[in-house]
Amino acid sequence: MRDSGIVKGSKASFWQRAGSQRQLIIMSVPFVIYILIFKYGPLGGWIMAFQDYRPALPMFRQPLVGFKHFIWLFTNDQFYIVLRNTIVMAVLNIGFGTIASITLALLLNEIKVKAFKRTVQTISYLPHFLSWVIVVSLLNNILHVEGVLNNVTMSLGLREEPRLFLQEPRLAWPIVTLTTIWKNVGWGSIIYLAAIAGIDPQLYEAATMDGCRRMQKMRYVTLPGMKPTIVILLIMNIGRTLTAAGFELQLLIENGIIRRYTETLEIFALHYGLHIRQYSLGAASGIFTTFVSIALLLGANKIADVLGEESLM
């Protein structure tokens, strides 16, 4: 421990240091004020979830009602349907998305013609940069009653009648998953390609000497080499269980027929909060999402620690 004299000295030097660093302080503190207002300010609004918020009164003079809105949520069937949709679509997106990206990275890695490899990569990243509005517009065009998909299936004799793909509840989840993969598979493969690039080339040489063919090298060298990355990303995705479903796609394709399957927590908060003006309920479901996400993230970090992988945060 330091003796008190030095502590006093360091106290004095706090102001001295602040003085000598005043230019750095001037360059950074306005942005701290900015982030406190815009990102921490809304946290104060969490109190709404414990009130019966009515817009007529100021926020801190609203009547407190305790956990009423949370109890309403947890006893409401609608909320469980929304929670189910959110989790199912997240798991489908993460699961199939991960498989697709890993497969693409493995296949790209086997392309020996550099120019072709670069072309495939460049084009496969493109959809990531298109907005969800554009993607849904492209999707609507392909799935149109008189669109390509209907015409091809009908002229092949697979179906007699055109289908309204976006009005079939059974197809809602597959369409969401496939569209999300279409948008993100290329982008998602980047990190796995980086993992492959980090594998020691000597391992491949040794495998060749041992007589391994291409598939065996993929199986016994490349995949094990990617394992740490795959594990870390899967664990990190646990923290995204309530957000990985996304909401923009669902909001843009939703209609009365498939809403029961496409409504996610964000859309639920939007619907109750801004459209029916049950502000407190909307805020409560937002708090639920944030707290569960943080708990899952911390849990995932713990799992990573236990497994001896590099900690995430």
Next chain:
Amino acid sequence: MAKGFLKRTAGDYVFETVNFVLMIFLLVVTLYPILNTVVYSFNDGLDAMRSPLYLWPRVFTWGNYQKILGQETIYRAAFVSVARTIVSTVFGVLFTAMLAYTLSRKEYMFRRSITFIFVFTMYVNAGLIPTYFLMRGLGLVNNFMIYIWPLLIHPFHLIVVRTYMKSIPESLVESARIDGSSEYRIFAQIMFPLCKPVIATIALFIAVWAWNSWYDTFIYAPGAQHLSTLQYELKKLITTANPSAGSSVAILTQPERITPRSLKATITVVTALPIVLVYPFLQRYFVAGLNVGSVKG
């Protein structure tokens, strides 16, 4: 090394052929939906209703584009989209770089606490409703600045730029300091120019993000026509199942040979075009940018 190890077997040829076919399939699946929409945007609307189009317009026309680009609504929306993208990018880049500079100075006493304050916001999200009330309290509902303020500094961009700045030799900053340069001058005349690659990366990220946004218009300015963007105009078209009289679809399609479908296709192409045009520049930078970001520390 024995030659046998290097010889390609029949299995290799099969694998390479299958792989090639799979990659071509991926390219087709990625590009065809885009191509098909482009085809509809260049085809006469009424003709397109007769039978489907696949790879090429049947009755080629510039009519859809002429109609749309002559519309005041689309004009104004394009102007707002461009304005919000430019303003967000200029201020976002400048402020992110300035803050990142202070956080890259090892001697700066608030370096750790400020970094923490920013990174923490990546994990804790207040949610839609409280955020909406704050924005309303700040007078940002139906206000152009709602497009600028919330996106000003993203913690991920901040970390990326800070990491890059840390890799620049300390001696450059030290010698400027000995010459009596102020921190502002070191930032503006030494650091900022040296960081051009990473600045370009985040500039493109911010620009794409701003251009692609539609949810903020939907939440904070749904009824304000003067704040509508191209993305939001397209959003309104694709979520309106039955365009009623008086909506923009009805007005735009009325006397011409234009259908809602060809109209949507055309606006989609117009809205996506800037992204597709900057994409070649974009993809040169983003992989490098991601690599920088992954070297945390």
